[in-house]
Amino acid sequence: MTTQTDSGGRNGTGEAAGADERFERITAGVPEVTDAFLRDVLRDRFGLDPVTLGPLAGETDRNTHVVDAAGEQYVLKVTGAGERRAAAFQTALLAHLAERDAGCAVPRAVPDRSGERVAAVDGLLVRLLTWVPGAPLAEVRRRSPELLADVGAAAGRLAAATASFTPPDPPDPHYWEFAHAGAALAGSVPHVRDPDLRAAVARIQARHLPLLDERLGGLPAAVVHHDLNTFNVLVRRDGGRTRVSGVIDFGDAARAPRAADLAVLASSAMRGAAEPLAVAAALTAAYHGACPLGEDELDLLFPLIAVRSAAVAATTARLDAGRRHGDPRHRSAAVAGLARLLADVPAEVGRAAVRQACGLPAHPATATAAAWLAGNAASVTPPVEGPFGPFRLDAAGECFDGADPREPDSLRAAARDGIRAYGPGVPVGRYGEPRFLAPRRRGPGSGDVPLGLDVFASSGTPVRAPLAGVVEGAGADLVLRHEPADGVRFRTLYAGLSHDLAEGEEVPAGGRLGQVAADAADGLPPRVRIQMTAVPVTAWPDVPRQAPDSELALWQALFPDPTPLLGGQNAVAAWTPAADRALAARRRHLPNTHPTYFSDPITMVRARDCRFYDEHGRAYLDALNNVTLAGHGHPRLVEAAARQLGRLNTNTRFVYEVLSEYAERLTATLPDGLDVVYFVNSGSEANDLALRMARYLTKRDDVVIIDDAYHGYTSAVSDVSPSRYRHYGKPDTTHPTPVPDRYRGRYGYDDPDAGARYARHVADAFDRLAAAGRPPAAFLFEALLAGGGQVVLPPGYLAPIFTAAAGHGALTIADEVQVGFGRLGEAFWGFQTQGADVVPDFVTMGKAMGNGFPVAAMVTTREISRAFDPAGRFFSTYGGNPVACAVGLELLNVVEEEGLQHNALVTGQYLRDRLSALAERHGLIGDVRGQGFYSGVEFVTDRRTKEPASDETLIVCERLKDRGVLVYPTGPAWNVLKLKPPLTFTRAHADEFAAALDDVLEEGW
Structure with a gap:
């Protein structure tokens, strides 16, 4: 048994012999047995008649997937006799979990005919476990935040359940236990042939193993799963929702530091992730919510994750070098990739990420220093002669007016010229201001948010120390260490300086630091960049200048606002977004029912062609705004x-x-x-006027429409818009007819006469009204129904309606507000797609x-x-x-x-072809339809029943927005994506949209 009280020193190489024995155990291979042996065991010991036997992976157990004649599934485990203690331990643990709520399904041990759960057969141990349904989390290519949260919570609930287990006879120490990580690495590193990987593992060893030696034994210990990797966590998918269904393989279960399970889980789930620290943070937050961890555990969690990643990478290399048995689940480039990445992540950053995720200060010393500095700005010496003033480099900055936001050179030139023309005073680039110096897409790694401030001054301008300090770093970044009060210790960092200071040199407040260097390589004018932190950054390979959006809170906690270093009289403040202020003003002055897109509305400041740009400078592909026909701006x-x-x-x-x-x-x-x-x-006024004229000319009041249509907001057109009058009652003069929907309606895509059949309903409405002595004044229609769910009129629909209308003296009104001006591609006006004989009396636009x-x-x-x-x-x-x-x-x-109508025709069809291809892989897509650049993607929970997937559609739109793609629901059930991009939309834009939708549907929620 490995206890947590005697682990001191176990990470050294003195345990190499024991580590070698444990390595031999995991590489010895599994027992070799025949299928006949397995079938005999199943029949004689368990009374099962197996139909199929399938091999499963395992380090020490021969695992077999069993399906019997009744369709029941099991796992048969065959183990060497030397594993009796481990087998008994695992079986007892499973029995313990069977009596508790583990938060998810776990295997149960099936007794044999004699009641034994671990049986000896021909010198081998056999166990039969129930099958836990689900797919390995490792096979889920894209993992939603909700899934990660569920995985973390499930792990926490499982840990809480296993913690109350008192082992009857603990198993022998295992190779993968953290207490032996040093010895395991010492035995494996020599076999790592890749020099970059070997160097990465060595950095992790040097940085984190001493911490494990020092603190591991003091962490709370309990029985844990100990191999909670993504192959052992099972999930099930229901529509777009993926959640944990079970946990398997308790073969490495042992008494260990309680945080071990989370470290193993995180190091496995982080592999290949675009933002591995975000994955670790999400898992930790959810785990902590189900099984609270102490600060000591959280502070050691990142070192545990890094060491586990290094051990797996090095052991994999050792297995490969020896061509010996090993678990194929670890044979992935992602294993080595994560080790390389974590070797370059400073320990303070990793600790801050998991602490912050659990609601703790990311770096308490930095928070203390920031508070002191904010309260003592009046005693600070300004670094250069002022006065200071903010120069806006965010997307709303006036300097960018006239610049093309798609072109970085244009943006940088605009910023450079604006800074040079600034005056009087010294322009300052603000802390936390998202710089709009290049087009910025949403997604992992995107962002250009500075973690300091820039003081723009001509080359050669003297720079002074705001506070007294000692030079701690004298390289490209000048680092001063300050201790202005008891318990307050922090650093200020200066980049863009020419200086001759040396490490250890004391600098008084107001003392000369150096002078502003020549023009920066990024094309902006000379400036000194100032940052602050309590973290000892001189050991870091690089000090970050800016942070991506997704990690901004973390990095700002490590590098807080240094603006007080400008002194108490400066007129500069850190950048803050306008969204909250703007939304508050809207709530005060706009109607409560005035809508905004998305649950977290976007504050837009610019647009060009097919992209919007919000106040953070993020770019969004516009797939919904049919107003800007030729593209924004x-x-x-x-x-x-x-x-x-x-x-x-x-x-x-x-x-x-x-x-x-x-x-x-x-x-x-x-x-x-x-x-x-x-x-x-x-358009509302146009429709209102057309109705007024039709009623005046015919001396009639009744109007026939298509159900679910929308024609505007005035009193007259609201009365003929079902989406409006349903809130107050249909006027007696309005007569809706069935939506000619070939997906949901009575006549489908397979009916060549669908158009004529739907038209018959309209003609019948004319006849009924005439028979009642109130013939209609008009038939009002959209050439493609927007509010009805992007419904394309079937061929042959309008012509018989126009004939019938003429026979009753009714006028026809073509509402082209949404679809005119070439948007449908086939013709300039929507009604023209129904044939040359269809000529309305009124066309509104x-x-x-x-x-x-x-x-x-x-x-x-x-x-x-x-x-x-x-x-x-x-x-x-x-x-x-x-x-x-x-x-x-x-x-x-x-x-x-510019040939925009033709582009709508060919690129619109290309977009629908791409979306239709997605329907082959994503069952949520029920129908893809449209004409030109007016398309709809209808989502259903069941393709057979066509149950609208309303909630899912809104979620998809929100997730697309988070990826920088804008689209929104429409239709009576709000389950249709309405795609109405500018006519300048290209095939590349279509590919971008389809890829984003594919990712969202693959990831789920």
Whole structure:
């Protein structure tokens, strides 16, 4: 038995002989037996008639997957007689867990016919265990935060259950126990042929093994699983939800430091992860919630993780070198990769990550120092002559106006020119300000958030010590150590200096540190970078200048705000996001029902082409905004608006040429006869006007619509929008007809007459109204239903409806607000995709008409317009204003000259093809449909029943947002992704979207 009270010194090489014996044990191989032997044991000892036998991995046990005639599954374990104590120990532990809630399924030992759970057969030990269903966590390629939390919590609950187990006869010490890690490494490192890996393992040995020697024996001990790697944690998937289903393989169970299980689990789960420390933190937080750990355990956890990773990597190399038996589960490049990575992670960083995850101060000494500095800024000597002022380098900074956010050179040039033009005073780049110096994508590793502040000053400017200190590092980073008060000790760091100071030299407050060096290599003007920390960073290979978004809280806890080092009178403060302030103001002044996208709304500050940029400078692929038809901030449209705004902006009672030219060009895109334009400001106004005219001309009130449609927010169009009137009751004059949905509706994709069949319902509605003495005034429709769930009208749908409408004297209104201007690819206007004979009486348009500038219109025939004239003059103050017309006219030019309608046709289909391919692997996708750049992906929990996956759809949108891709739900059940990107969307954008969706669905939640 290995106790925790006598482990001192066990990490030294003096235990090499014992370690070699234990290594021989794990490499000796498993007992060699025949299938006939296994079948005899199962039949004679357990009364089972096995149908199939399948080999399973194992170090010391011959493990076999058994399926009997009834379909029941088991694991048969055959072990050498020398493992009797271990077998008895494991069996007793499983019996203990069977009587407790372990938090997940674990194997149960099945007694043989004599009641024994460990039986001797022909000099071997045999045990039969129940099969635990599930797939190894190792096979889950992408692990969601929810899954990691569940894994950590399950591990904690299991540890709490095993801790109450009192072993009857503990097994022999095992090779993998942490108490013997030093000896195991000493025996394996000589076999590591890769020099980089050998050096990494050596760094881990030197840095962390002394800590284990010193502290391991003092940690709380208990019986633990001790091999809780990702092959022994099983999970099950239900739709997009993956959770722990069980834990297997208690072959290494032993009394050990209680934190051992978590260390083993983390070192296994971190392999291959994009952000391994984040994985460790997530597991630790969840484990700690189920089985609280002490600070001493948390402080030693990262060293345990690093040592375990090094031991597995070195042992794997030793096994490979000797071509001997070894567990194939460890044979992965990710094993060596994690060891190399952790060798370069300072111990303070690893400890801070797990401490912070559990709600403890990441680095208490740094927190104490930051508090002292914040309270003593008045006594600080400014490093250069002021006054100081903030220079905004975040995405909202004025210096970036006019720069192309897609081009790093453009952004850096804008920042450089702005800094040089600053004055009077000294510009300061703020602490914590996400620098918008390059396009930034969401995801692991992304970010450019400084962990210090930059004081921009000309080369040669003298720099003084803000506080008295001693030079602790005199390299590229000048490091001063300060001890201004009892219990307060920290460092200040200065980069960008030329100096001649030496280590150990004392510098008084206000003493010269050096001078600002020449221009920095990054293209920005000269500056001195100032940071502070209590961590002894001189031993670090590199001091981080900035942190990625995902680790920002951790790094800011280690390198807190140094702004007080500018002195008490400076006008600079650390950067803070505007989101909270903006949301608070919205809540005060906007209606409670005013929506925002996403549970954590994005504060946007810029956009260009197919990307948004938020206040953190993060880029988001825009797949939902059908307003900016030609892409955000299109230079030609911006220039057209600015030019016209500088010349003239008035109302249509004056005559200006751009209005006439635009009306001419706009009506030229429509069928002959549709040549009278009523300019308004929004699609809602356009639909409202069309309804008013139809009712005036027909002297009727009833309107037939398609159910689930949306036509606007005014009183008239709300009354014909089911998504609106359902909140207050359908008006008696509104008559919805079935959505022509070939996925969910009565007539499906396999019905070639679906369009005509759905049209018959509309014609029947006309007939019923006429028979009741109230024939309809109009039929109002969208050429592709947005609110209805991105539903594509079946071929042959509109033509018979138009014929029936004409027979009843009803007018037809094509609502093109969402789909017009070439978005559907096949034609410039949506109704044109239904055939040349489909010519509506009214065409309404808006949204994309001005690429974001408020422009809208309703177009009809001269005959209808004249018939409406007796109703009085039509006039809209802002409708058709010169700026709106100039932008609208230029948009038509851009769409034509840049081939955007054709791009919508071919790239839109390419996008749907990519998404349809995903449906072959992800059962959540029930249907992919659309035309051009107006597509929908419908999610269902069951493809047979087509149960809407509403909750899952919203989760998918949230997860896509976290990956920098914007899309949102639509449809009556909110289970359809609405894809309406700018027409400048490329195949590369489509690939990016499909890959992100694939990742989200693969990861689950």
